[in-house]
Amino acid sequence: MQDLINMLRDHKIQPTAQRLEVxxxxxxxxxxxxxxxxxxxxxxxxPTISRATVYNTLNLLAEKGLLVRRTLREGVTVFDPRLxxxxxLIDTETGEIHDIPWDSVVVGDIAEHPEFEVLDYEIVLRGxxx
Amino acid sequence: MQDLINMLRDHKIQPTAQRLEVxxxxxxxxxxxxxxxxxxxxxxxxPTISRATVYNTLNLLAEKGLLVRRTLREGVTVFDPRLxxxxxLIDTETGEIHDIPWDSVVVGDIAEHPEFEVLDYEIVLRGxxx
DNA sequence: TTCCCGTTTTAGACTTAGTCTAAACTCCAT
DNA sequence: ATGGAGTTTAGACTAAGTCTAAAACGGGAA
Numbered sequence: 418m419q420d421l422i423n424m425l426r427d428h429k430i431q432p433t434a435q436r437l438e439v440x441x442x443x444x445x446x447x448x449x450x451x452x453x454x455x456x457x458x459x460x461x462x463x464p465t466i467s468r469a470t471v472y473n474t475l476n477l478l479a480e481k482g483l484l485v486r487r488t489l490r491e492g493v494t495v496f497d498p499r500l501x502x503x504x505x506l507i508d509t510e511t512g513e514i515h516d517i518p519w520d521s522v523v524v525g526d527i528a529e530h531p532e533f534e535v536l537d538y539e540i541v542l543r544g545x546x547x
Numbered sequence: 548m549q550d551l552i553n554m555l556r557d558h559k560i561q562p563t564a565q566r567l568e569v570x571x572x573x574x575x576x577x578x579x580x581x582x583x584x585x586x587x588x589x590x591x592x593x594p595t596i597s598r599a600t601v602y603n604t605l606n607l608l609a610e611k612g613l614l615v616r617r618t619l620r621e622g623v624t625v626f627d628p629r630l631x632x633x634x635x636l637i638d639t640e641t642g643e644i645h646d647i648p649w650d651s652v653v654v655g656d657i658a659e660h661p662e663f664e665v666l667d668y669e670i671v672l673r674g675x676x677x
Numbered sequence: 678t679t680c681c682c683g684t685t686t687t688a689g690a691c692t693t694a695g696t697c698t699a700a701a702c703t704c705c706a707t
Numbered sequence: 708a709t710g711g712a713g714t715t716t717a718g719a720c721t722a723a724g725t726c727t728a729a730a731a732c733g734g735g736a737a
Contacts, residue, residue, distance in 0.1 A: 433703090433714065453694075467716045472695065488621050492723070493694065506663055515663070523655030524670070533636055533645070533674035540654070540670050544663035563685065563732085583723075597687045602724065622694070623723065 428481040438463040439474040443484055449495040449514045489514050489541070504540040517542065558611040568593040569604040573614055579625040579644045619644050619671070634670040647672065 421440055425432040442458040443450060450458070456471040475496055478484045485497040489505055490512055504517035522540055551570055555562040572588040573580060580588070586601040605626055608614045615627040619635055620642055634647035652670055 431713075435715070451694085465716085467718095469696080469717080470715055473715090486621075488618060491616075491618050491624050492622060494621050506660065506665070508663070509666060517660075521658035525653030525655060527670075527672070528651035530636065530647075530674065532677060533638070533672075534677050535636070535672050535674040536639060538670055538672040540668055542657070542660075542663075542665050542668040544660065544665040547662060547664050561684075565686070581723085595687085597689095599688080599725080600686055603686090 424483070428483055430477060430481055435459075435463060435466050435470050436474050436477075438466065439471055440478060440483070443475060443478065443496055444498045446498055449487065449489065449497050451490070451493045451495050455496070502537070502539070504542065506542040506544055509543050509545055554613070558613055560607060560611055565589075565593060565596050565600050566604050566607075568596065569601055570608060570613070573605060573608065573626050574628045576626075576628055579617065579619065579627050581620070581623045581625055585626070632667070632669070634672065636672040636674055639673050639675050 418437075421437055421444075422432045424444075425436060425440060430436065438459045439455060442455050446455075452472050452475050453468075455475060456466070456468055459466050459471060475484065479486045479496065482500075483498075485500065487495050487497050487505075489495055489507065495514065499516060502519045504519065504522060506515040506517050507513070508515070517540070524538075524540070527535060527538070548567075551567055551574075552562045554574075555566060555570060560566065568589045569585060572585050576585075582602050582605050583598075585605060586596070586598055589596050589601060605614065609616045609626065612630075613628075615630065617625050617627050617635075619625055619637060625644065629646060632649045634649065634652060636645045636647050637643070638645070647670070654668075654670070657665060657668070
């Protein structure tokens with residue numbers, strides 16, 4: 418709890434009850450929740466929290482680098498609490514997102530692009546449960 | 548024109564004026580249009596075409612393998628007329644999507660996943676104009 | 678050719694994800 | 708205590724997408 422407060426302070430985010438609850442839900446998540454999923458979780462402990470606050474807080478946490486916004490599901494943004502580089506595997510049947518450790522794929526040289534400076538990259542795998 | 552008709556027939560899609568127009572716009576596109584972008588293009592030649600028809604037709608073309616649906620832009624689905632395997636580079640400033648030839652990146656072995664059979668994959672690069 | 682019936686198209690209602698706004702609430706510093 | 712900056716809130720609004728029910732189309736049988 419105190420750790421969470423400090424984590425927000427360290428990132429220049431003024432801690433409030435609502436922000437702590439959103440951070441708790443999103444950062445502790447084992448998967449890749451959408452904003453509305455975080456809202457649903459947060460409501461159980463913080464029954465008056467509003468959708469706008471959850472959206473604002475997630476955007477704030479992402480902007481401050483505590484979460485990563487990802488485009489991995491059609492039509493929705495998901496938030497990823499895992500900050501270390503990793504890849505993703507999408508279950509083609511369900512859309513579920515699974516983390517793949519960075520080292521389990523070896524990417525060789527990426528040819529220099531004539532017009533772009535590449536800042537980062539990831540592999541998106543798609544697969545089916547065996 | 549006749550080629551387009553045959554292409555649809557070959558894929559068991561009954562050609563109609565609207566479908567031909569949607570196919571023309573989407574398949575000839577040099578980029579990765581959204582459904583609403585295709586609608587805007589189609590309207591100039593086919594002024595009464597409806598949004599529902601464009602959405603239905605794009606979904607049909609994707610289902611029949613003439614287009615690929617991709618999740619590369621936040622909140623929207625884009626359609627990709629390039630069927631050969633390739634990667635994508637996203638301009639972090641604008642969100643623009645650029646194709647990257649398959650061979651310009653060498654991906655080594657992908658570790659066998661214990662629970663999933665990997666069907667395909669691609670690299671998503673993010674970068675900034677130099 | 679005409680008619681029929683399955684297929685397609687259409688407008689518009691509906692849903693879902695997300696942003697925006699303006700008012701209300703907090704809470705710290707005076 | 709009070710004033711103001713920063714937060715939260717409900718609800719309006721927008722954009723992407725699906726659904727529905729009715730109208731229009733079109734190709735084959737007669």
